[in-house]
Amino acid sequence: MLKFLTAFAFTLLASSLHAADPLPSWNDTAPKQAILKFVAATTTEGSPEFVPVPQRIAVFDNDGTLWSEQPVYVQAFYLADRIKALAPQHPEWTTTEPFASLLKGDLKGVSASGEEGLLQLVAATHAGMTTAEFEKSVTDWINTARHPKTGRLYTDMVYQPMLELLRYMRANGFKTFIVSGGGIEFMRPWAERTYGIPPEQVVGSSGGLKYEVRDGTPVIVKLPELALNDDKEGKPVGIQRHIGRRPIAAFGNSDGDYQMLEWTTAGAGPRFGLVVHHTDADREVAYDRESRIGRLGKALDDAAAKGWSVIDMKNDWNQVFPPAASDAGTLP
Amino acid sequence: MLKFLTAFAFTLLASSLHAADPLPSWNDTAPKQAILKFVAATTTEGSPEFVPVPQRIAVFDNDGTLWSEQPVYVQAFYLADRIKALAPQHPEWTTTEPFASLLKGDLKGVSASGEEGLLQLVAATHAGMTTAEFEKSVTDWINTARHPKTGRLYTDMVYQPMLELLRYMRANGFKTFIVSGGGIEFMRPWAERTYGIPPEQVVGSSGGLKYEVRDGTPVIVKLPELALNDDKEGKPVGIQRHIGRRPIAAFGNSDGDYQMLEWTTAGAGPRFGLVVHHTDADREVAYDRESRIGRLGKALDDAAAKGWSVIDMKNDWNQVFPPAASDAGTLP
Numbered sequence: 001m002l003k004f005l006t007a008f009a010f011t012l013l014a015s016s017l018h019a020a021d022p023l024p025s026w027n028d029t030a031p032k033q034a035i036l037k038f039v040a041a042t043t044t045e046g047s048p049e050f051v052p053v054p055q056r057i058a059v060f061d062n063d064g065t066l067w068s069e070q071p072v073y074v075q076a077f078y079l080a081d082r083i084k085a086l087a088p089q090h091p092e093w094t095t096t097e098p099f100a101s102l103l104k105g106d107l108k109g110v111s112a113s114g115e116e117g118l119l120q121l122v123a124a125t126h127a128g129m130t131t132a133e134f135e136k137s138v139t140d141w142i143n144t145a146r147h148p149k150t151g152r153l154y155t156d157m158v159y160q161p162m163l164e165l166l167r168y169m170r171a172n173g174f175k176t177f178i179v180s181g182g183g184i185e186f187m188r189p190w191a192e193r194t195y196g197i198p199p200e201q202v203v204g205s206s207g208g209l210k211y212e213v214r215d216g217t218p219v220i221v222k223l224p225e226l227a228l229n230d231d232k233e234g235k236p237v238g239i240q241r242h243i244g245r246r247p248i249a250a251f252g253n254s255d256g257d258y259q260m261l262e263w264t265t266a267g268a269g270p271r272f273g274l275v276v277h278h279t280d281a282d283r284e285v286a287y288d289r290e291s292r293i294g295r296l297g298k299a300l301d302d303a304a305a306k307g308w309s310v311i312d313m314k315n316d317w318n319q320v321f322p323p324a325a326s327d328a329g330t331l332p
Numbered sequence: 333m334l335k336f337l338t339a340f341a342f343t344l345l346a347s348s349l350h351a352a353d354p355l356p357s358w359n360d361t362a363p364k365q366a367i368l369k370f371v372a373a374t375t376t377e378g379s380p381e382f383v384p385v386p387q388r389i390a391v392f393d394n395d396g397t398l399w400s401e402q403p404v405y406v407q408a409f410y411l412a413d414r415i416k417a418l419a420p421q422h423p424e425w426t427t428t429e430p431f432a433s434l435l436k437g438d439l440k441g442v443s444a445s446g447e448e449g450l451l452q453l454v455a456a457t458h459a460g461m462t463t464a465e466f467e468k469s470v471t472d473w474i475n476t477a478r479h480p481k482t483g484r485l486y487t488d489m490v491y492q493p494m495l496e497l498l499r500y501m502r503a504n505g506f507k508t509f510i511v512s513g514g515g516i517e518f519m520r521p522w523a524e525r526t527y528g529i530p531p532e533q534v535v536g537s538s539g540g541l542k543y544e545v546r547d548g549t550p551v552i553v554k555l556p557e558l559a560l561n562d563d564k565e566g567k568p569v570g571i572q573r574h575i576g577r578r579p580i581a582a583f584g585n586s587d588g589d590y591q592m593l594e595w596t597t598a599g600a601g602p603r604f605g606l607v608v609h610h611t612d613a614d615r616e617v618a619y620d621r622e623s624r625i626g627r628l629g630k631a632l633d634d635a636a637a638k639g640w641s642v643i644d645m646k647n648d649w650n651q652v653f654p655p656a657a658s659d660a661g662t663l664p
Binding site: 262 | 386389463507509516517520524530531532533534538541542543545549550552559565566567568569572573574575576577591594595598
């Protein structure tokens with residue numbers, strides 16, 4: 001009996017030791033070791049690198065860092081679906097570019113309309129409604145739209161190792177922020193339940209806003225003009241505007257995150273930078289320098305000199321996406 | 333001996349009961365009762381008005397709500413002191429308006445230059461340097477500059493009842509934000525130690541920012557153009573941009589806070605709005621409809637219909653400012 005109890009106790013201990021690994025989807029390679037070391041150093045009182053809780057700010061890019069950005073940004077799928085949904089109210093779109101090309105599924109035609117065309121598409125789908133209407137539209141869409149290749153909900157196309165990292169850093173007193181080139185109002189409706197990141201900790205590209213009282217009811221209207229392009233040099237600007245102090249840790253995956261990583265890691269004291277390198281063609285998509293979406297060249301070239309960790313997804317992550325959730329039963 | 337111990341125990345009990353009043357500087361009048369009732373209703377599980385912690389967002393105006401704004405905004409004193417400090421490097425200011433008038437202490441002359449003149453003064457003192465340089469300048473100034481009438485540090489010219497309210501709401505799971513017409517970069521350097529509000533929870537008027545790498549060192553430069561005028565209709569815009577969800581409680585003191593109060597209290601579910609009415613000429617300054625600074629008319633007129641509480645400072649607060657701190661010994 002004693003032997004049985006001892007064995008039982010050891011089993012419990014072993015399972016609690018296993019449960020104690022905060023990053024089970026990370027292989028025991030250099031990036032995981034670097035993360036654990038950084039968190040231990042900054043959170044251990046008496047450590048020469050100890051950082052008080054209020055200064056433990058960690059920023060995460062979204063597209064390609066927290067969730068998949070291939071074959072195109074998720075927000076582009078939303079935009080295309082909105083154009084299709086709104087088309088019956090806009091018969092003129094069938095003969096006006098870039099709407100006509102988009103409605104025919106001719107992406108080359110859409111590309112041909114350039115930045116001007118893209119801005120027209122954004123204006124037609126992301127402005128001219130109230131923030132509450134836009135939030136409802138995004139929520140309805142993200143709850144039902146599915147990735148064209150995997151058939152999974154987009155909110156299931158998130159990286160399991162990064163979900164673990166977000167939780168681990170928060171459990172150690174870090175405040176986690178998204179700093180993304182994506183639209184701030186597009187991310188906020190689902191970031192809290194997907195990542196545990198509340199709306200006030202989401203920084204993104206944003207358009208103009210206008211407060212109005214309509215028939216006695218106050219509303220905030222989304223305007224077509226761009227207020228912040230939260231990409232490249234815009235990321236440190238978004239960080240300063242929204243957070244107001246320099247993060248001590250930054251996580252990105254493309255050259256669009258270069259300045260955010262640079263700004264974060266150039267500060268005094270302990271700093272952490274990490275670049276997710278998409279190397280796994282089997283479990284996800286392998287891409288870097290030549291990719292139209294999430295191009296990664298300069299940040300990869302400079303990572304060693306800057307002291308940034310680089311995730312080799314194929315070798316450093318033993319799991320990429322969360323296990324299929326209950327929704328898997330309804331896959332097409 | 334038993335009698336002594338019993339008396340001692342009662343003394344302890346009485347003092348702990350006294351300590352348990354979270355708002356000791358508030359008289360037991362209607363506004364205090366309304367605050368206590370709102371917080372109890374929204375934080376008691378099972379209450380029909382229960383609000384989950386993440387949605388407990390409370391926004392506070394700064395000038396005239398958390399600290400004194402008379403005879404003029406504190407930031408105007410900073411601006412004037414900076415112009416004087418920079419004048420030796422700008423000999424041309426002695427003959428150029430509005431600088432010349434300001435340097436002579438001729439406020440009428442400054443006023444005569446209108447909004448255009450004010451923008452020139454702001455550009456000369458609030459732009460053209462890095463955010464780190466500006467932060468240092470504000471910190472150095474706020475640590476030493478003193479109120480012209482009381483001789484106290486400006487950070488001691490805060491309202492003791494509001495400090496208690498901030499603490500009380502945070503102790504009940506509310507996240508407290510400043511939403512002020514004042515400059516966001518002007519408030520952040522001292523809001524954390526003065527109010528317990530971290531930089532990322534300060535919303536204010538903001539200028540343009542630009543990221544640059546200077547001789548290998550990344551900096552963020554403050555630009556003269558205005559990015560957000562966080563006053564009146566701008567307050568709900570600032571709330572949406574920075575917080576991304578509608579607060580459930582708002583505290584202000586002037587018509588500049590009208591839209592923030594309106595936006596907050598028009599939402600569904602339990603809501604709380606409060607207007608600080610400066611009625612105490614003895615302990616502070618009595619002003620409302622006719623004041624050039626912090627004018628309060630429409631918000632006072634509409635408070636009853638909107639269900640907003642109104643603080644009558646003279647009658648509702650038994651203390652206005654914190655007791656003189658150790659710095660009192662160095663008063664001029």
